[in-house]
Amino acid sequence: MREASLRASVAAASVLLLAGCSISVPRPATTAAPSSSPKATASAAAPAIPRGRAPAETFDVDTRQLRLSRGADRPLPVTIWYPDADAGRFPVILFSHGLTGSPDDYAGLLEHWASAGFVVAAPTYPHTSRGAERIEPLDVINQPADATYVLTEVLKLDRRAGDTLRGRLATDRLAAAGHSAGGITTIGLFSVARDERLDAGVVLAGSALGVGLGFVGPPAPLLFVHGQRDSVVSYASGKAAYDSVPWPKAFLTLPNGDHGESLRRGSQAFDMVAESTLDFWRWSLYGDPDAKRRLPKDAQSAGLGRLDDNLG
Structure with a gap:
């Protein structure tokens, strides 16, 4: 898709996005490169889900900051949440x-994922984050490339001598997730800017x-979560994206x-969304069959959601 058409379509909704794309969340008291020419079509074959078990324990969580920049005008500071564990390799989730x-807005959710055995890396994007010198909604089209760059740099920590995360990253089990404009970024990583390293995704x-809607590359299960009363990004537009996914997928509706x-x-609904997304990660990145079996029950907890399950 040409950049001009991308900019035109993003511009059509920039006012709505500016009106309320972010969330306001108090901070807790404690706290291989993709193809440059994506395939024309996506493979509908079954994804290569490993067979395994997710960790049963709950880990303490540490955070750290990584200073990155994809060029002089694209600083990308990254917050990383990771399990405080002496051993083990943990799947990596790139969050937008x-x-x-800002990443801190989602600290409760991202810390919850990390405590279950995942490393979560969340960049602050240069022109769409709170506090940016200028807010440019159209810059969302550049963020999939930012996300791919950040993921590449984070994975290098697994081989960096003396680094806290050396030998701790499961570099073959990677995923992307994001909210609102970050959800657009995430879909971009499975479509127009496909990062073929990604094994799964969550779109919030x-x-x-x-x-x-041109999902391409190897199959990767996707979970969508969307409120029916969303006045910023319509429920119908989220469902349209979901309907176009040719791979195993699920849609969690919040009535x-x-x-x-x-x-x-x-x-x-926080606990329900947190547990549903977590069990999706446990299945798609650890291959835990029990987590997949729990997902429908998670999604219908307290009658707060309903799940359209096409994960196979």
């Missing part, structure tokens, strides 16, 4: 924040705005959900 948001209140309340720790 919403417009005018996202759509294919600006990145298209009373808005654009981001369910991602705020302490909200009514």
Whole structure:
């Protein structure tokens, strides 16, 4: 897709995105390169889900900052949440924040994932984050390339002498997730800017705005989570993206959900969304069959959601 058409389609919804793409979440008291020419079509073959078990224990979580930059005008500071464990290799999830948001807004959710045995790397994007010198909604089209760059740099830590994460990253078990504009970024990583290293993805209140519905490359299971009362990114647009996915997929509908309340720790649906996404990761990245069996029950907890399950 040409950049001009990408910019035109993103511009059509930039006002809505600016109105409320981010969430406001209080911080807790404690706290191989993709192909440059994506395949024309996606493979509908079954994804290569490993057979295994996710860790049963709950880990303490540490955080660290990584200073990255993809060129002089694209600083990409990265917050990393990781299990405080002496041994083991953990799958890596690249998380993208919403417009005018920041990684810290999602700390409750990302810490929850990390405590279960995942390393979560969340860049702060240069022109769509809160506090940026200028907010440019159209810059979302550049973020899939940013995300791929960040993932590449984070994976290098697994081989860096003396680094805290040396030998701790499962570099063959990688995923992407994001909220709102970060959900668009995530879809882009499976479509127009396909990163073929990615094994799975979670799209939170996202759509294919600006990145298209042309999912390409090797099959990767995707989980969509969307509120039916979302007034920023419409439920219908999220469902349209889901319907176009040719791979194993699931759609978690929040009948009373808005654009981001369910991602705020302490909200009514937070625990349900946190556990549903976590069991999806346990299955898609660890190959844990019990986690997959729990997912429908997670999604219907307390009658707060319903799951369209086509994971196979």
